[in-house]
Amino acid sequence: MNGIEPHANPDQESVIEQIFDDQIDINSAEEFENLLEVFPDNADLYRKFADLLVGRKRLDAALLAYHKAATLYLDAGLVLQSIVAKILEWSIVKPSHREGLDFHTMVRRKGGGGMPSQVLFSQLNYEEMVALMLRLARVRLSPGEAVYDTGQESTDIYFIVSGELTETPPQIEDAEPSTAIALAENDIFGDIFPLEEESLCLARVAATSAVELVKISKPVLKATCYRFPRIRELLERLSRIRTPQGDRAWQTVRRSCRYCLPADIKIEFLSDDTEEKRFVHGTTRDLSTGGICVVLKNDTSRSDVDALLKQKPTLTILEGNRTVIDGLIGNVAWRKTVGRGTCPTHIVGITFDPMADETAIALNAFCTISNDEQDMIWNLWNQLVRH
């Protein structure tokens, strides 16, 4: 009909994204395990879980989590991210030659994609891949932190594992203002060629979000390239490629998990004592066919959340007052309260029970378009429609 109420706020951030950005802190292994029940295919969550386990010295569990993350990344075509997870796994227990060969076979089989890191690692032979893996060192940056400045001696080449940076060329007098170029996952940067001579950084590169990089120093790379000249050839070409801003989201596979566009959710459950029907409302940007994370509305009471935990809730996806999908039944697997004071925000992660065919079809139609397609819709909506 010709009337619709405003739906979820489009600025509502994904809970999963907020966990990656450390805006929501998950500080116990048990809590992570509960969250992974809701999103069992999320490579980034497994990677973060594994990092936490290493911090707690639970190396056996970390080994398994890194292994799972590496597999899921590779399934999503994220070769560099998979390689980093594998490096961390193998730093706990060294791999056999067979395991190394198997991993390389999988990289060759599942790798690909148009971004520089994807092109590089999916083209390397086994010896070349191992030579690079052994020499990569991890770097983490906070937003605003610079990797290097213009005119500084160039000492390393960098691969972006996650996060975003900007590369700003120096301002030349009497010329147009220089434009910063965005760098993101799977880009390669660093002005270290030619390797035989001293070189200077041609631009300033700084992080605009929390960033994870891996790098190789110039002397180490020089020695590696002496033995494997094809690595030099590939890196020299790929480190100069810059993706046009508008094309980035279309070309890169950003995450292994799909993020839903914002939707309103109604959760129905029975009260503990009176067995009366109760409702809480919220929004989601994290919806898959297996589960959902719902940010409950601010007026949701703690007692409602407590009651919800003990019940089997039924969920309805809404747009305004109208039902998009109903009859989703599940279990609360994870709960989080963020913010302090009198008005904290409650978040629940719910795993779905097996559902009727009709509901499954509706849910599939709602959330089975690919990351690329969703990214493109979302970017274009921001660009063309958003007021």
Place this chain on the structure above:
Amino acid sequence: MQNQYTEKERTQSPQIWAVGGGKGGIGKSVISILISMALAEKGQDTVVIDGDLGGANLHTFMGIRTPSRTLNDFISRQYATLDEVCMGTEQKGLRIICGASEVLTLANLQYTQKIKILQAISKIEADHVILDLGAGTGFNTLDFFLSAHRQIVVMTPQPVAIQNAYAFVRNAVYRTLSRLTSRRPSLSGLVKAAMDPKNDMRVRTVSTLLDRVAEYGAPADAVEMAAHLKRIRPTLITNMAREPRDKNAGRIIQMVSQKHLTIQAEVGGGIYFDPQINAMVSAMEPLTRVNRDSNAIQSALAIVSHLEDTATG
């Protein structure tokens, strides 16, 4: 009422328009009626059919509380043609075939019934037939959509509605490919696997899928599939636009479809939010009484003119 249409000598089947969109509450029925009215205003004999087989309610927008004849009367053979179940409306040149929500079996239409309805639609004595489809992306809905000469996809400017409209177009494309390959198990398996956006074969676009089909030793099938995809040319209409930018919602689906589905969708324009329509729907007043100067009807007239121009041009 019927005579005024049959008196004309018709040599051609009607132009069939299907109005879909994947999601309920976005105004498919209102758009169907507005387009029907716009065509009738231009002197074209038009029939609007309630194709929402599971939740028929189009008649309520025409102020009809209990239809005396419905689509089900045709299915159950009480009438031999769809013209006989048409009911007149207050708009000159516009008739309606009401749906039958009380008959649950219609929502699970059998193949033979579907073919019977499609054949009967093509024999309706009218210049245009507008088929208002139900929500969702069920096979019946997609098949009716794909059988139409004019395929209209409705959305509102909200991201969720755009995503749903895109999912509807995507499913229509894959339904076409599935039907084409249904007797070729190896190709059919490839198409089914490609529908999963996370498939192991790294097929992320229809264009890659066609390349893969050709690589599997079926280049002729790939060419045939591409030819069928060319016939899917949905016209994208944004309903309930409140600002000029809102009408760009169609552009989004056009660009994403071109890149990922290898089809050329057309941006059909937008219809501005019109409080008069809401008030009439709430009061169960026939939409045919809407003020002819209203934004909604003027937008519908512009869309129809644009579509007629592109069809002839």
